[in-house]
Amino acid sequence: MNLKKPAAIVVMGVSGSGKTSIGERLAERLGCAFVEGDRLHPAANVAKMAEGIPLTDDDRWPWLDLVGRELAGARGRGESVVVSCSALRKSYRDRLRQASGGILYFVFLTGDPKVLEERMGARTGHFMPASLLRSQLATLESPEGEADVVTVDIDASLDHIVGEAFDGLAKMWRA
Template identity: 80%
Template sequence: MPPIEPSSPLAIVIMGVSGSGKTSVGEHLAARLGCAFVEGDRLHPEANVAKMAKGIPLTDDDRWPWLDLVGNELATARGRGQSVVVSCSALKQTYRDRLRREAGGTLYFVFLTGDPKVLEQRMGARTGHFMPTSLLQSQLGTLESPEHEAGVITVDIDASVDTIVSKAFDGITRLI
């Protein structure tokens, strides 16, 4: 399938709780779109990473500076005339609204959703990640579904990465 050729640079956030596959899907979608991918977890301040590694959920006050960094990545890419895909949990509508303001234009979200048992299994199987499985319930409790918001594509994670990326790509194509 040919790449999408939008009239202006695309800014896309791959969102969902931990274990939903944001990084894998984001990397593959960015490659398919021929644009940059930014791993949102790498933008977390060290204090946030340390807190999560200890199994302590982040508060809104912990998340605001991180969300500003994510928003800055979106705005910077757009300012350069470049499309970008960023992974970010974006669990609450207030977080997504802040990212929309920071991005400086239309912002699309690919919401990765799935069965909590699948999420827990995926989290337990990965290595080298700071987020413990014990925080999954906290994230699920914080999550406010974006499905009623404009510019959101919802994709179930109970499929291969290629299938998920194809569904996300098709959804973005329909929205632009």
């Protein structure tokens, strides 16, 4: 799909939902850049999560500001971008919306906690332990019903999930 104007998209959800894998493939399909939001976390946040300690809002605000700058920077350059970011609370999404400088689209990856646990248990080399999944699920405020949000169930193949996200965004862009 050739976008008529630059789009800023956040692929969101709890840990283990596939934000990076879906985000990378969605960006490839859209022909735009992908930014891994976890790489923007300050070292103190990564260390805290690696120890199994949930982040507080005070930990998250500076990180969300960095994510917002990535979104705004791409928009300022006239480029589309897909960013992965958990964006668990409405206040976090609103902060990203404000920082992005325009319409911000969200792809919400949702799924059964058992599927999420299995995925987290199977991955290697990630700082986020499976023990923090419960904390993230408790923090999550579903974005369903918010403007410019596509919800996709993750209990499917990667290609199917990306296709659902793409089709949902395309419908919004045609509206």
